[in-house]
Amino acid sequence: MTTLNERLAWRYATKKYDATKTVPAEKLERIIEAVRLAPTSSGLQPFELFVVSNADVRAKIRTVAWDQAQITDCSHLLIFAAWDDITPDRVNMMFDLTNDVRGLKNEGWENYRQQLLGIVAARGTEANYQAAARQAYIGLGAALIAAAFEEVDATPMEGFDPEAVDEILDLKSKNLRSVVILPLGYRATEGDWLVNLKKVRRSRDSFITEIK
Amino acid sequence: MTTLNERLAWRYATKKYDATKTVPAEKLERIIEAVRLAPTSSGLQPFELFVVSNADVRAKIRTVAWDQAQITDCSHLLIFAAWDDITPDRVNMMFDLTNDVRGLKNEGWENYRQQLLGIVAARGTEANYQAAARQAYIGLGAALIAAAFEEVDATPMEGFDPEAVDEILDLKSKNLRSVVILPLGYRATEGDWLVNLKKVRRSRDSFITEIK
Numbered sequence: 001m002t003t004l005n006e007r008l009a010w011r012y013a014t015k016k017y018d019a020t021k022t023v024p025a026e027k028l029e030r031i032i033e034a035v036r037l038a039p040t041s042s043g044l045q046p047f048e049l050f051v052v053s054n055a056d057v058r059a060k061i062r063t064v065a066w067d068q069a070q071i072t073d074c075s076h077l078l079i080f081a082a083w084d085d086i087t088p089d090r091v092n093m094m095f096d097l098t099n100d101v102r103g104l105k106n107e108g109w110e111n112y113r114q115q116l117l118g119i120v121a122a123r124g125t126e127a128n129y130q131a132a133a134r135q136a137y138i139g140l141g142a143a144l145i146a147a148a149f150e151e152v153d154a155t156p157m158e159g160f161d162p163e164a165v166d167e168i169l170d171l172k173s174k175n176l177r178s179v180v181i182l183p184l185g186y187r188a189t190e191g192d193w194l195v196n197l198k199k200v201r202r203s204r205d206s207f208i209t210e211i212k
Numbered sequence: 213m214t215t216l217n218e219r220l221a222w223r224y225a226t227k228k229y230d231a232t233k234t235v236p237a238e239k240l241e242r243i244i245e246a247v248r249l250a251p252t253s254s255g256l257q258p259f260e261l262f263v264v265s266n267a268d269v270r271a272k273i274r275t276v277a278w279d280q281a282q283i284t285d286c287s288h289l290l291i292f293a294a295w296d297d298i299t300p301d302r303v304n305m306m307f308d309l310t311n312d313v314r315g316l317k318n319e320g321w322e323n324y325r326q327q328l329l330g331i332v333a334a335r336g337t338e339a340n341y342q343a344a345a346r347q348a349y350i351g352l353g354a355a356l357i358a359a360a361f362e363e364v365d366a367t368p369m370e371g372f373d374p375e376a377v378d379e380i381l382d383l384k385s386k387n388l389r390s391v392v393i394l395p396l397g398y399r400a401t402e403g404d405w406l407v408n409l410k411k412v413r414r415s416r417d418s419f420i421t422e423i424k
Binding site for chain 2: 004008009011030032034036037038039041045049050052054057094098101102108130134137138139141142144145146149156158169179180193198199200201202204207211
């Protein structure tokens, strides 16, 4: 098996998918599971994941996403949708679930629940949404890496109208907001202008500072 | 080699580190490299990574981070610091670097540069910072997963005063803002209340929606 960094070097933001190829169910399942297992702040998992294979829905999303062909040519489209607020109900749902799963209740955890309820109330809706959106990006990172291990191509995309996507998927009624989308599938090497170009990253020196 | 999801199941937010153990240089290097290789929106890499082993600096950071012992007991402390704005200079730096590395200039890419310069100018400093911070969380996801593959423990932390950390590391002069920190090291199983508790995640049904 190849190493993580070999997989990261292999992957790239695929520009052209082979529309005839489908990601096998077991690979898709492992990618989704990586997102579900990804850690989040206070364990809240303040986002949900939509897995769209439906052609009509993808065609609609493409019209509000700069007409990017990957959205309809890929095998499955992942949509990361963050909580529009971190409400007391949502905090309590996760803290209660934690007590259920672990079969215990402890004072430290219950004190932390109260502290967190105070923090999110003070912070307000917009800052809570921003905090939730950041957590969704941990999930995005996990999905990207999981896809690379499955030898599945992926294209992280912010180039879409989030409000229009929210409308198409009826996210508002679920108190969610779309933050980033990820086509998954198989590259069509022939038509992809990026596939043979070098990956560009800043040098270690200009990206990393060691304080010893 | 174990699979990604086995590694994600193994990892947890370590509460107690063995202060006598150090992450070997080659493992640390691979974790850092995963962050550097992680993808970001438009390839901007709009953040930097600080790797702090210095004891005095870590002691100072601990005082502005709820006195969390992991900060001083861990082996190395990673600090993800996002660009405080996405300025034209920074956009041009990355687009110029891309042209240098690939040894070519093309019209599509240059048009995209102009489009992106327009977007970040219209969006303004605060929204640009928020966008940069989200990208740092992709890097955080990569670091977490890379650490798990190296069998290195890690604790993602947002519980610190970002402005105080910026001051300690003089980030303002570099036009950076700290967004999340990650102690790396080895768990001290004896003193860790979390190590034997079950991992809690919402069920697949309440986290994933398939649109077929």
